[in-house]
Each structure stands twice: as structure tokens, then as C-alpha cells.
Amino acid sequence: MPTVPAFGPEAAARLATMADVTASDTALRRFLHGLPGVDAVGLEARAATLGTRSIKTTAKSYAIDLAISMIDLTTLEGADTPGKVRALCAKGIHPDPTDRTAPKVAAICVYPDMVKTAKEALHGSGINVASVATAFPAGRTALPVKLADTADAVAAGADEIDMVIDRGAFLTGRYMQVFEEIRAVKTACLRPDGSAAHLKVIFENGELATYDNIRRCSWLAMLAGADFIKTSTGKVAVNATPPNTLLMLEAVRDFRDAVGVQVGVKPAGGIRTTKDAIKYLVMVNETLGEEWLSPHWFRFGASSLLNDLLMQRQKLSTGRYSGPDYVTVD
Numbered sequence: 001m002p003t004v005p006a007f008g009p010e011a012a013a014r015l016a017t018m019a020d021v022t023a024s025d026t027a028l029r030r031f032l033h034g035l036p037g038v039d040a041v042g043l044e045a046r047a048a049t050l051g052t053r054s055i056k057t058t059a060k061s062y063a064i065d066l067a068i069s070m071i072d073l074t075t076l077e078g079a080d081t082p083g084k085v086r087a088l089c090a091k092g093i094h095p096d097p098t099d100r101t102a103p104k105v106a107a108i109c110v111y112p113d114m115v116k117t118a119k120e121a122l123h124g125s126g127i128n129v130a131s132v133a134t135a136f137p138a139g140r141t142a143l144p145v146k147l148a149d150t151a152d153a154v155a156a157g158a159d160e161i162d163m164v165i166d167r168g169a170f171l172t173g174r175y176m177q178v179f180e181e182i183r184a185v186k187t188a189c190l191r192p193d194g195s196a197a198h199l200k201v202i203f204e205n206g207e208l209a210t211y212d213n214i215r216r217c218s219w220l221a222m223l224a225g226a227d228f229i230k231t232s233t234g235k236v237a238v239n240a241t242p243p244n245t246l247l248m249l250e251a252v253r254d255f256r257d258a259v260g261v262q263v264g265v266k267p268a269g270g271i272r273t274t275k276d277a278i279k280y281l282v283m284v285n286e287t288l289g290e291e292w293l294s295p296h297w298f299r300f301g302a303s304s305l306l307n308d309l310l311m312q313r314q315k316l317s318t319g320r321y322s323g324p325d326y327v328t329v330d
Contacts, residue, residue, distance in 0.1 A: 018259060022223055025176035032175060032220060038211035038247060047242035050286055051279045057316065060278070064313050065103050067277040067305070068095060070295045072130055072266070074109040074234075074303045076137075082117045085110055089121035096310050099317070105306070106295040107160060111136075112153035119157035130160035130200070134185060137204075137233035139164035143181060150188040154197050161189055162200040164233060165217070167207050175220060182224035200228035200266055206238030214244055218251035228264035234301060239269025242279060249287040265292075268301025274312040277305055 021031045055063060073092045075084060089108050096102040107128040108118050118129045131153035134146035150161055163185050169177045182201055189197040201221040208214050221229050229248055232239035245267040252263045265284075271277060277300060284292050292298055314320075 018223065022176075022179060025174075028175050028179060028220070029173065032216040035212075035215055035219060038215055040211055040243075043211060043247060044243045047246045047283070050246070050283045051242055053279075053282045053286075055278065055282070061313075061316050063278050063281050064274060064309050064316070066293060067274070067281060067300065068309050068313075069103040069106060070298055071105040071300050071302065071306055072107045072109045072268075073105045073306060074301060075114075076109070076111060076132060076234075080111065080114060082114070085114045085117045086121045089118055089125075089127075091306075092127050093122070093125045095306060096313070099314075102310065102313065106299055109160075109162065109301070112149060112156065112158070115153050115156035115158045128159035129157060130162055131156075131158040132162045132164075132233075134163040136162070136164050136202075137235040139166055140168075143184060146181070147184055147188045150185050154189055154191060158197050160198045160200060161185070162202055162230060164202045164204065165221070167204055170208070170213070170217060170220075175216075179220055179224045182221060182226065186225040198227040199225065200230045200264075201226040202230040202233055202268075204233055204236060205231050205240075205244045206236045211244070211247055214247050215251055218248050219255065222252070222255045222259075222261070222263050226263060228266050228299070230266040230268055230301065232267075232269045232301075234269030236269075240267030240271055240301075242283065245280065246283055246287065249284060249292075253288055262291075262297065264297040264299065266299040266301055271300055271302040272304050273308050274305075277302075277309065 020027060022028055073088055075088050092105040092108050094100060094102070095105065104125065104127055107130040108122060109130040109132065110118050112131050112133060115129055115131050122129060133150040133153050135141040135149065150163065153161060163182070165178050166181060186199050189199055203214065203217045205214055208217060218229055229252065231245060231248065245265065248265050252265055256262050267280060271280065281293065284298055
């Protein structure tokens, strides 16, 4: 199987300047542990300060529509059926059936066996199909199984792959193993025509234990070829938080400054309200600038968020508060 250069030929050439960093396990360990330590108090204080920012009505309307357009609308349950996936796709295309001006979502995220169903339901909509892979959410299976899982999803039409790292390997310091696994999954994202599904790498921040580990994992994933770095699966107690997302935003900023490659960020899990979403958008704008305020570079993995955004959107439009009965239940 041919190797897929991280980010494509031009970016791969830029990354070549850091080839010595990933030349050996010792070099990679030295680099990751040489990254500046995280000031936990300062990070949390900065995230809290950004969370107090308020925006006016016109800006709020823009922010709500932007947040809707950044959602990866997701169903990842054992009871998923083709009918449920088709219904979710219909909602993704027209989130508010009473108002066709509501923007569509960025992607529909499903298990690999539901990719074909989602692809057919979304045909012509411009919405991507994302698929979790690599034995999501635990990632506890052999690498060949993970690669087959990924290849099956890509063959079925997945535009994006959300993979989980081997947290056990990372936490025991086997950084090169994690690096090589991400690279192998990147290769499995290759299509016969030479294009590739975008790769989102999920850390599961709640299991990484420290901010320093989140910073190291961010750099490790980006060096290995991640198109996006993602906070969590949404399946554990601690998922996306303002501080751990801010830390990842700072990492992608520093990575672009160092290498010239832009990487996206996806917080997932625990973001449920419009107020929460706006806090994250303010954080992106203040940390990375307007360039990252796009579904190409920032996503929300938070399906329950969509209904609250729609209710707030209806309130701004009509002047009246809407309740849960005014939106569809996923």
C-alpha cells in the first residue's frame, strides 16, 4: 500500500524540515518532552476570561448560524438503524423544517457500516459523511483490524475518518507506536484515485490526565499527519472543556507557526447550549483569528447542541422563546 504524505506533497516538504524529530523513538520522546510545560493556572484563567465575553444580537445571529454549519451531527449507538441514519441526514440538510434559511451542518458522523446509507441520503447536499473507525471508542484491537475498519469506511464513501489513538501506548511512553499507527491509518484513508479522506485524530483528553500530555499528543498527531485533532469520543466522563480545547487551539497555532501547516480542531462531548458554543467560537477567534472560523478548520462534535441553537435562532427571528417541541428529536 502506498504511503500518504501528511497533508499532501507541498506540506510534506515543509514537514521534512522536522524529519529528525520522528526519526527514532528517542528523538520523538526528546522532542515531545522538550515542549514547554503547561501553566495550568494560567490556561484555566485564560479560558475562564474568554468565557465571559458577550456579543451583540447581530453578532449572535451570525455566531448561531456559524455554529450550526460546524456541527458533526452524530449517531453512534448500538441501536442505530438505516432509518435513524436517514432521518438524521434529513435533519442535517434542513435542520429547521419551518425555516429553509437555516444552514446545513458540516457532516453526519456514523459507524462504518452506516456510511453507505448516509452517503446515499446526503447525495448532492454538500454535507460530508464522517465515520468513526479504529475500534471506536476504546481502540483496543489489533492494528490490522483498525486499518481494515478504516479502509471499509473509506471504500463505502466516507469523506472523513475519526480515529482514536491507543491511549495505553501513549500513557506508557510508546510515542513512536502511536505515531506509526496514525500514519498507517492515514495511509488507509487513501482512495484509488489518489485522494484521501480527511483524518481526525481523537485523543480522549479525559484519559490523558495532564495538560502536558494533551500538548504532547497534539504535536504527535500533527506530526503524524492529522488533518484535525479532536478532544474526545463523547463516551467518557470528561470530554471537551474550555481549557483543554484552548490548549489544542494553541498547539495548532504554534504548529502552523513552526511548520507552515494548518490543522483543524474538533471539541466533542459536553457542549450542549448556544452559550457554550459561542464561548468556543470566541476562543477560536481570540486564539487563532477569523481564518479558523470555518467548518474547514473547526467543528463541534455535539449533536444535542443543534436543537438549542435552533431554538435560540427561532427566538432571535420571532422574538418568542421556543421549546423542545419546536425541534425534532434526534
